[in-house]
Amino acid sequence: SPMRKECQSTRSKDLAARTVTSSATGAPATVMDAPRVPQVTITPEGGGSPREMRQEDWDDAAEGTLRRKLSNSSMSSTGSSAVESEDDVLSDNESKSEGIITLEHLVDSGESKAWWKLKAIVHWPFSVVQRRKLSWVQLAGHKGNFKAADEGNILKRFSENEMQCFEKLKDDALLPFVPGYHGTVEKDGESFLHMTDLLVNFDLPSVMDCKMGVRTYLEEELVRARERPKPREDLYKKMVEVDGDGPTAQEHSQRGVTKPRYMQWRESMSSTNTLGFRIEGIKKCDGTCRTDFKRTRSRQDVIQVFKDFVGGNVNIIQKLTCNHCCSPWQVIGSSLLFIHDHTGNAQVWIIDFGKTTALPQGQTLKHDIAWQEGNREDGYLWGLENLIRTLESVGNQGTGGETFRSITTTHNIL
Ligand SMILES: Nc1ncnc2c1ncn2[C@@H]1O[C@H](COP(=O)(O)OP(=O)(O)OP(=O)(O)O)[C@@H](O)[C@H]1O
Numbered sequence: 560s561p562m563r564k565e566c567q568s569t570r571s572k573d574l575a576a577r578t579v580t581s582s583a584t585g586a587p588a589t590v591m592d593a594p595r596v597p598q599v600t601i602t603p604e605g606g607g608s609p610r611e612m613r614q615e616d617w618d619d620a621a622e623g624t625l626r627r628k629l630s631n632s633s634m635s636s637t638g639s640s641a642v643e644s645e646d647d648v649l650s651d652n653e654s655k656s657e658g659i660i661t662l663e664h665l666v667d668s669g670e671s672k673a674w675w676k677l678k679a680i681v682h683w684p685f686s687v688v689q690r691r692k693l694s695w696v697q698l699a700g701h702k703g704n705f706k707a708a709d710e711g712n713i714l715k716r717f718s719e720n721e722m723q724c725f726e727k728l729k730d731d732a733l734l735p736f737v738p739g740y741h742g743t744v745e746k747d748g749e750s751f752l753h754m755t756d757l758l759v760n761f762d763l764p765s766v767m768d769c770k771m772g773v774r775t776y777l778e779e780e781l782v783r784a785r786e787r788p789k790p791r792e793d794l795y796k797k798m799v800e801v802d803g804d805g806p807t808a809q810e811h812s813q814r815g816v817t818k819p820r821y822m823q824w825r826e827s828m829s830s831t832n833t834l835g836f837r838i839e840g841i842k843k844c845d846g847t848c849r850t851d852f853k854r855t856r857s858r859q860d861v862i863q864v865f866k867d868f869v870g871g872n873v874n875i876i877q878k879l880t881c882n883h884c885c886s887p888w889q890v891i892g893s894s895l896l897f898i899h900d901h902t903g904n905a906q907v908w909i910i911d912f913g914k915t916t917a918l919p920q921g922q923t924l925k926h927d928i929a930w931q932e933g934n935r936e937d938g939y940l941w942g943l944e945n946l947i948r949t950l951e952s953v954g955n956q957g958t959g960g961e962t963f964r965s966i967t968t969t970h971n972i973l
């Protein structure tokens with residue numbers, strides 16, 4: 560069937576947050592942190608505790624039997640990325656992933672595990688197609704939002720807003736830069752967007768997700784939070800995990816923060832406010848995976864992470880540095896997905912239109928001026944420019960210090 564389920568390595572941001580806590584022991588999670596050691600685990604069908612993948616599983620995987628064994632899991636209901644459900648509160652239970660193979664972060668427990676991983680992925684005798692299937696990764700976003708589809712495609716949990724964006728993009732200059740969209744699909748009573756798997760033409764790709772823009776929430780969310788302040792304990796916990804001093808005294812006493820408050824804090828801790836984009840996650844070709852970039856804010860730290868991502872390969876940078884234009888929409892929470900591999904193949908794609916909306920007729924955004932509540936500016940082009948400067952700095956092996964546009968003097972966002 561074209562809807563065969565074989566989602567491979569997916570991971571969750573909730574898990575990432577928990578990992579940050581357990582490993583950081585209160586210290587800031589910067590690019591200097593000890594590397595996280597990923598581990599491939601199997602979540603048994605129908606739930607239960609995930610266990611580490613053993614040699615026989617890899618053998619099964621190589622023969623294709625693991626996929627068949629694990630192919631009956633079903634997707635849990637999450638998906639609050641849609642505009643229409645932005646007030647959803649995800650409890651652990653609601654966001655439980657039933658992904659069949661999960662690439663998780665574990666606290667670094669020594670060289671040997673890192674080596675094991677490297678050997679398993681790179682040197683075990685998998686064909687290119689098998690390696691591709693075992694190394695699919697979800698670097699950001701909501702747990703369980705993706706499923707494998709027919710060869711070369713994936714399914715993303717349906718969002719009315721994102722579907723409308725894909726439909727409108729069919730006649731837009733941006734079309735060559737977004738994943739191919741093949742309509743909606745019904746599966747087990749749920750709806751999905753059927754789209755191209757951007758990793759399919761790569762062999763053991765390195766992948767990086769950068770969330771674009773100076774703002775990652777909708778103005779409507781602010782208004783709603785003012786009208787109906789809804790403190791959330793899960794967001795409070797995520798905040799405390801990164802910075803115990805993050806919550807105010809009142810937030811500490813109520814053990815809750817509102818969604819916009821959390822989003823604004825998240826933006827100010829990372830480079831969203833200062834550079835107009837932030838790094839969400841990176842998976843490298845050796846299988847290691849990190850999403851602990853919540854405090855990666857300075858341009859020096861960002862450049863360092865980018866350098867590590869391309870492994871000093873300037874050719875990759877040249878392929879990734881190309882100027883995109885932007886259509887006059889409000890582009891919120893969208894990412895650029897960077898992919899490269901050892902063959903020299905390198906691409907960058909625009910993904911995630913869950914909060915991208917067309918403006919009322921006649922209204923346009925400049926995309927590179929300060930956001931003030933009411934003007935709907937998203938800072939997309941400003942962030943893109945800084946992102947390109949970052950790539951250029953890495954390509955030139957420089958620091959890039961002088962070339963960045965300063966948001967405080969030019970944009971006065973904060
Ligand atoms: N077309 C694609 N091909 C390959 N990988 C993809 C594709 N789309 C998304 N991904 C992977 O899934 C991750 C999450 O994607 P996306 O941002 O669309 O999800 P989301 O759940 O809407 O996220 P958010 O909660 O941030 O809005 C990306 O970081 C990337 O690793």
Ligand SMILES: O=P(O)(O)O[C@@H]1[C@H](O)[C@H](O)[C@@H](OP(=O)(O)O)[C@H](OP(=O)(O)O)[C@H]1O
Binds near residue numbers: 572640641797818822
């Ligand atoms: O990256 P973090 O620190 O994990 O924080 C999440 C991130 O900002 C997501 O963009 C947001 O989902 P949306 O973009 O869909 O709003 C999510 O809200 P949620 O908890 O309401 O899903 C946040 O929890």
